[in-house]
Amino acid sequence: FYLPHCDAKLCNALLEANWTPESLGRILILGNSFKTIAERWQFASSSPIGQQRPECILQCVAKGLVEEIPVGDAGFAVPSAFNDMSLHCFPVSRLRAAAPDVWHLAPR
Numbered sequence: 001f002y003l004p005h006c007d008a009k010l011c012n013a014l015l016e017a018n019w020t021p022e023s024l025g026r027i028l029i030l031g032n033s034f035k036t037i038a039e040r041w042q043f044a045s046s047s048p049i050g051q052q053r054p055e056c057i058l059q060c061v062a063k064g065l066v067e068e069i070p071v072g073d074a075g076f077a078v079p080s081a082f083n084d085m086s087l088h089c090f091p092v093s094r095l096r097a098a099a100p101d102v103w104h105l106a107p108r
Contacts, residue, residue, distance in 0.1 A: 003031035004085055008054040011037075015056035020103060021095035024065070029088040034061050035068055036084045063102055065094055 003011055011031055018024055037054060038061040060066040069087045 001027065001029045001031070003029060006031055008032070008037045008057060009052065012054035012056045015060065019056060021092065021098070024090040025092040025095055027090060030071070031085065031088070033068060033070070033084040033086045034066055034088055035086075038062070059102060060088075060090070063098055065098060065102070066090055067094075 001014060003014075011029065011034075014027075014029070015024070018027055034057050038058050041053060041058060067089050069089075071085045071087060
């Protein structure tokens with residue numbers, strides 16, 4: 001999935017819709033850094049108005065389910081435009097090793 005500049009809510013919905021080891025293991029996401037999103041929520045004293053916590057993203061980072069590879073500016077004319085873009089993959093070995101309660105996070 002190519003999701004640069006997409007809101008965390010959209011990325012989280014994509015993860016939630018695929019919240020099984022089998023499904024996540026087949027997904028790659030090129031988009032905003034999940035680590036950066038998690039850091040912003042970690043230091044927020046409360047949820048920003050109108051925003052719901054991106055629980056799937058936060059769990060992927062906290063439980064080590066995602067491998068994040070920073071892309072860098074890739075020579076774009078405006079380097080800051082893609083300053084936190086990363087490729088996110090979900091190694092099946094990590095997903096299968098996760099505690100079973102992780103997969104009960106997203107409502108079905």
